Amino acid sequence: xxxxxxxxxxxxxxxxxxxxxxxxxxxxxxxxxxxxxxxxxxxxxxxxxxxxxxxxxxxxxxxxxxxxxxxxxxxxxxxxxxxxxxxxxxxxxxxxxxxxxxxxxxxxxxxxxxxxxxxxxxxxxxxxxxxxxxxxxxxxxxxxxxxxxxxxxxxxxxxxxxxxxxxxxxxxxxxxxxxxxxxxxxxxxx
Ligand SMILES: [Zn+2]
Numbered sequence: 582x583x584x585x586x587x588x589x590x591x592x593x594x595x596x597x598x599x600x601x602x603x604x605x606x607x608x609x610x611x612x613x614x615x616x617x618x619x620x621x622x623x624x625x626x627x628x629x630x631x632x633x634x635x636x637x638x639x640x641x642x643x644x645x646x647x648x649x650x651x652x653x654x655x656x657x658x659x660x661x662x663x664x665x666x667x668x669x670x671x672x673x674x675x676x677x678x679x680x681x682x683x684x685x686x687x688x689x690x691x692x693x694x695x696x697x698x699x700x701x702x703x704x705x706x707x708x709x710x711x712x713x714x715x716x717x718x719x720x721x722x723x724x725x726x727x728x729x730x731x732x733x734x735x736x737x738x739x740x741x742x743x744x745x746x747x748x749x750x751x752x753x754x755x756x757x758x759x760x761x762x763x764x765x766x767x768x769x770x771x
Contacts, residue, residue: 624735625700634704636696639665642707643686646715649708653746657715660686667692676706678713679766682759686714705733712745717754724750 625631630648635641640663647657662685670677670691675698680687688710695703705725712718712726720728725745733741744750754762 625704628735631700631704634700634707636692636703639667639688639690642704643711645704646708646711649742650746653743655746660715662686664688665690670694676710678710679770680714681766682717682754682762683714683766686711688714701733701735701738702731705731705738708742708745716751717759718745719752719754719758721752722750726750726752 625634630645630652633641633648634645642665643663647660650657664680664685664687666687666689668677668689668691670689673694675691675694677689678687679689688707695706698706708725718726720726722745724741741750
């Protein structure tokens with residue numbers, strides 16, 4: 582009699598224990614799995630490089646451009662003559678590369694327009710303009726250097742950045758084109 586009671590008690594305790602441990606592990610796993618899923622979707626906001634871009638602090642776009650280039654073995658750390666100029670560009674232009682075909686980097690930004698762009702558009706625009714100034718890259722390469730500002734999906738943008746820095750989508754202006762650009766910039770920025 583006592584033996585049976587004891588057996589029953591042990592079984593009950595055991596069942597309870599498994600039930601508790603079961604529900605406990607479920608509780609632990611569910612929210613964790615949910616959180617992991619949320620933060621694992623890569624986007625501009627959680628990307629280790631792009632998330633450092635700050636539209637209210639324009640030089641941060643130079644910093645992330647340098648970091649992106651380094652990912653593909655392109656070292657831009659010796660370039661120090663870099664300037665972002667806030668300018669009313671009117672006519673819907675958010676940014677302009679005016680250091681193209683020169684040995685400096687100078688980007689004009691209409692901050693009123695720029696700040697209203699999405700994060701993806703802002704980063705695309707800056708990488709595009711810096712592509713002109715740093716590498717004298719023309720629009721002919723397409724991809725990152727395609728001449729229209731567009732909202733760009735994160736994964737596609739990553740591919741375009743890779744193709745640019747690895748030279749797949751990259752065509753440099755010819756000397757003649759550069760001469761023309763220098764003349765154009767001279768008259769336009771006077
Ligand atoms: Zn352009």
